[in-house]
Amino acid sequence: MDIPAGFRELTEATGFTAANGPWFEKVEGNRVWRGFMPGPQHANALGIVHGGMMAAFIDAALGSVVYRAIDRRCVTLKLTLDYLTPARIGDWLEATGELLGHDEHVAQVRGRLYGPRHDVLAGLGDFALLRPGRPLKVRS
Amino acid sequence: MSSEIPDNPPEGFKLVDFARGRPEPTFNTHVGNMYAKRGEKGTRDEFVLAIRVQQNMCNPAGGLHGGMMMTVADLVGTMGGGYLAGLRKFLPTVSMTFDFVAPARVGDWVEGRAELIRQTRTLLFTNIYLTVGDQKILRASSIAKISSGDGTGYTKTEASVPAAAT
Numbered sequence: 141m142d143i144p145a146g147f148r149e150l151t152e153a154t155g156f157t158a159a160n161g162p163w164f165e166k167v168e169g170n171r172v173w174r175g176f177m178p179g180p181q182h183a184n185a186l187g188i189v190h191g192g193m194m195a196a197f198i199d200a201a202l203g204s205v206v207y208r209a210i211d212r213r214c215v216t217l218k219l220t221l222d223y224l225t226p227a228r229i230g231d232w233l234e235a236t237g238e239l240l241g242h243d244e245h246v247a248q249v250r251g252r253l254y255g256p257r258h259d260v261l262a263g264l265g266d267f268a269l270l271r272p273g274r275p276l277k278v279r280s
Numbered sequence: 281m282s283s284e285i286p287d288n289p290p291e292g293f294k295l296v297d298f299a300r301g302r303p304e305p306t307f308n309t310h311v312g313n314m315y316a317k318r319g320e321k322g323t324r325d326e327f328v329l330a331i332r333v334q335q336n337m338c339n340p341a342g343g344l345h346g347g348m349m350m351t352v353a354d355l356v357g358t359m360g361g362g363y364l365a366g367l368r369k370f371l372p373t374v375s376m377t378f379d380f381v382a383p384a385r386v387g388d389w390v391e392g393r394a395e396l397i398r399q400t401r402t403l404l405f406t407n408i409y410l411t412v413g414d415q416k417i418l419r420a421s422s423i424a425k426i427s428s429g430d431g432t433g434y435t436k437t438e439a440s441v442p443a444a445a446t
Binding site: 154155156157158159160180181182183184185186189190191192193195196197199200215216217218219220221222223226 | 298304305306307308310311335336337338339340345346347348350351352354355370372373374375376377378379380
């Protein structure tokens with residue numbers, strides 16, 4: 141698999157993320173990019189990348205954008221997605237976004253998922269911010 | 281797909297055969313088993329898509345992963361919405377909005393139902409709810425494209441098996 145420079149694999153993945161990975165991340169300062177290589181297991185009946193897979197991926201990427209921008213862990217409250225063009229199996233897909241605003245409880249973020257040729261998915265999300273320093277309760 | 285707990289689908293639910301003989305798993309089979317029920321026309325159960333929440337569908341906090349919820353909702357919007365509208369072809373999703381209302385846990389039986397809002401010549405508008413028992417866990421709205429002509433059809437699909445979508 142040809143992974144672009146600067147991306148590292150998210151090895152701490154569990155459950156759904158692990159089952160549908162590997163996912164990769166690149167961090168520069170407080171900006172973040174997520175990427176993955178769609179395989180046959182990510183395809184739908186037409187042989188293009190499944191909308192549910194891309195939804196899951198951009199959701200996680202937007203959550204990561206919030207975390208890197210303001211150092212707060214978060215969970216998704218609301219996500220709006222526009223499917224712009226199909227994505228092909230075997231074409232590296234990348235997602236990034238920007239924080240539009242936030243208060244103590246909720247952050248708004250906008251992002252996009254794109255392939256080598258064009259934007260695939262546009263996303264807009266509201267994320268509930270967890271209390272700072274609150275450890276994520278991880279169940280194995 | 282290994283299941284840590286038995287799916288035990290309630291009566292009337294059948295495993296959806298997304299693979300239809302294809303050797304390689306696609307996303308719909310890879311994420312885990314999905315079940316469909318087709319109840320009486322015009323009733324709440326006219327089309328229901330369901331899953332038993334397994335560990336490999338979960339997030340690190342032990343709840344059903346939002347990505348899995350969205351995957352099921354996406355399928356309910358296209359497969360279920362298409363079924364309610366009497367369309368037997370692949371409906372690509374154009375737009376979806378999700379509100380994450382409540383979590384679901386490993387072992388929960390999650391059901392998804394679609395409500396037809398409007399059908400135009402080229403678009404299908406649906407609302408979708410995922411529920412665990414009486415509790416709503418996800419509210420979604422979907423716009424799917426109705427392709428002109430026959431689109432990608434499901435002529436090879438058995439009548440008893442819901443057409444795969446998205």
